Amino acid sequence: MRYQTIKANNRISNATSFGRHLYRFLRKPEQKALLPEGSGWRGQAAWILADALAHWSGNRLKIASLRADDGNVEHVVASEPARRLFVDADGVAGQMDLMTKMAVVMRTPKVTVADFAADDAHRAGIAYDENIAIELAIRLLHRFGPYRPDLLSPPVPKAREIEADHRLIADICSRIGIGRVPCPGGVAIA
Numbered sequence: 001m002r003y004q005t006i007k008a009n010n011r012i013s014n015a016t017s018f019g020r021h022l023y024r025f026l027r028k029p030e031q032k033a034l035l036p037e038g039s040g041w042r043g044q045a046a047w048i049l050a051d052a053l054a055h056w057s058g059n060r061l062k063i064a065s066l067r068a069d070d071g072n073v074e075h076v077v078a079s080e081p082a083r084r085l086f087v088d089a090d091g092v093a094g095q096m097d098l099m100t101k102m103a104v105v106m107r108t109p110k111v112t113v114a115d116f117a118a119d120d121a122h123r124a125g126i127a128y129d130e131n132i133a134i135e136l137a138i139r140l141l142h143r144f145g146p147y148r149p150d151l152l153s154p155p156v157p158k159a160r161e162i163e164a165d166h167r168l169i170a171d172i173c174s175r176i177g178i179g180r181v182p183c184p185g186g187v188a189i190a
Helices: 017-026 046-056 095-104 118-123 130-144 159-175
Strands: 004-006 012-014 062-067 073-080 085-088 091-094 112-115
Touching: 004 091, 004 095, 012 017, 012 091, 017 091, 017 130, 046 062, 046 073, 046 085, 046 130, 062 118, 073 095, 073 118, 085 095, 091 095
Parallel strands: none
Antiparallel strands: 004 012, 062 073, 062 112, 073 085, 085 091
């Protein structure tokens, strides 16, 4: 299931409603005014955003770092480890979406999700200001209400995506010698 896709000019498109709304919310002038000078939510202020999301969620979202092969912190995100979902300035992402974005958009291939360590983030030049994080968490609460895990729920696939998945399943089944396969909704794939 894809939560994000990369469009022309490296623009991220979110498949979840919350992801789209968060993306727009963070780009409004009043949220941009919170940023430390010369930073952006996707870059140096990613830690502030991840901490704000963690506060807003009552710490149901955890702060995680994305590390390069050399161990350097390249990005900071909020994560829901049980579902392997991540939230940053581009919205909600699955692990594959996040790794793709890191390689294509942020030009940092081969990163891994790791536990967050404040000292490592400081060394990488990622900004942090607790007052800004708390103010942003309050703004998230006012805009989105209390955090609910269903905000990060997978997008509902479009009919053409379901049909493509069914064709793929049918092709795989025919290659391995399985006949008709029942699908959700009671329709059999031949």
